[in-house]
Amino acid sequence: MTTTEQGTAAPTGPSAGWHRLRVARVRPLTDDAVALTLDLPDGPADAFAHRPGQHVTVRHVLHGTEIRRSYSICPPPFGRPELRLVVKRLGSGGFAEYAMTVLRAGETLDVAPPTGAFGLVEHPGAHQVMVAAGSGITPLLPMAAAALRADPRCRVSLIHTERTARSVLLADELADLKDAYVDRFQPLYLLTRETREAELLTGRLDATRLPALMRAVGAEPDGDTYFYLCGPWEMVTSVREALTAWGADPARTRVELFSAAPRDPAPPRAAPHGHRARITASFGGQTAVTAMTDQDRVVLDALLRARPDIPYSCREGLCGSCRAKVVHGSVTTGPQYVLGSAELAAGYTLACRARPETDETELDFDL
Incomplete structure (x- = not known):
């Protein structure tokens, strides 16, 4: 996936935490794609309630490395609603190849609740x-x-x-x-x-x-x-x-x-105050404080040391999983494809694209 839409209503962010979901079915679709149907979790019925067009993030450890991928929720158009993801292989290795060649019904995947702003305009007769x-x-x-x-x-x-x-x-x-x-x-x-x-x-x-x-x-x-x-x-x-x-x-x-613009080979400009900026983040009703280091290119790098559960997926400014509101201080938001001008003006940013401009910066992922 991916994300997403310019100039619409603010996306709904994921609730805190991950759900370990059982794979109910793995259905081949084409030579390079499969459909994964996941059992819905026990607990609140609305944990995976979603609007058509939204996506989830899948987290999995492959060969000792954690990978995250975003996939649109794509239930069949008729029949019982299902939490179904379509995974297409675009190259060798990665989660898609694992899903096509190794993953079987009965195994489990860590999945974050739905998020994303892509969706239909409600306009009768359109x-x-x-x-x-x-x-x-x-x-x-x-x-x-x-x-x-x-x-x-x-x-x-x-x-x-x-x-x-x-x-x-x-x-x-x-x-x-x-x-x-x-x-x-x-x-x-x-x-x-x-x-x-x-x-x-x-x-x-x-x-x-x-x-x-x-x-x-x-x-x-x-x-x-x-x-x-x-x-x-x-x-x-x-x-x-x-x-x-x-x-x-x-x-x-x-x-x-579903993919970003070609990368600029030049390294990003170092953010002012980046080496000493203190970052405060609220997520899931809890607050953590960390500091940028010389090795951190964006706010997300620093936050993950203090809160590994901070939501993110693509790191390319595509999916919007790491959307947060700047409630104190200011940041520079690099190239991204999710937030429209109204959201940027309201103070929203993506942690994977944000660099602090002030010594003290506070983000709220729950707003």
Whole structure:
């Protein structure tokens, strides 16, 4: 995953602590993806209550090293609600390969409660236009199903770009959704490494092809149309720019990223006061105090020494798991893809992107 959307309501942060959840099923989806269904924990029924579009963080120790990954909650569109995560392998090693080759039903995973701001605009009768690349379909499928169930006047269009027909994730469930809402749900599949009969549906999604695809699904740049983009940085950035050039209002476009922008090879500028700044953090109703050292590049580095349970996942400013409000002092927030201008103005930051500007800085992860 990933995260996420610009300029919307503040994301809901995770409650303190982790839940050890049993893996109920491991279902192969494609040659490089599996679906993990997890048993919900005993205790409060709302511990994993979520809105369509939100994600959870999975923590696991692999070869002696703790890894964390964020995955969108993607229950099947029909049947009993499930806590299901779709894990796609993008390379060798890592949690995805472990999930595909080693993980079995009956084993357990540490999972943090749902978080994230990516989600549907509540606007009756709207045309919800969704654009997914690869595993970007995982938050959009439940969002599409929720919109179609809740609003009998809405339409949902999906443009899903993948390499080949064989690699399309959740194709059977998307087909079921089409059958159930044949007049209101229109999916189009754009394949980049396989030739389709329609030239429009063969090749990369770019600024030249986008207007024709919008016409194909009956989308208009204005009116009651909202756009949702989910995928890697390159796709989301190019499609968002193309939508703006086409005439769509940027305020009606919501995005979630599954990868960050290419890294700047230059090291980040050292933050003023960074070597002596004292950081106070409140999380889960408890407060801890620590100090930045010369080795700490961001606030999260210092906080984890004092509070290993501080929430985080991607460390790239993508998922929003480490969102906190600066209640005293000030920080510089580096490049990030979660917080909109209103949240930044209200004092929110991401601990994985924040560097202190004052000798005393206090963050609250519970606000």
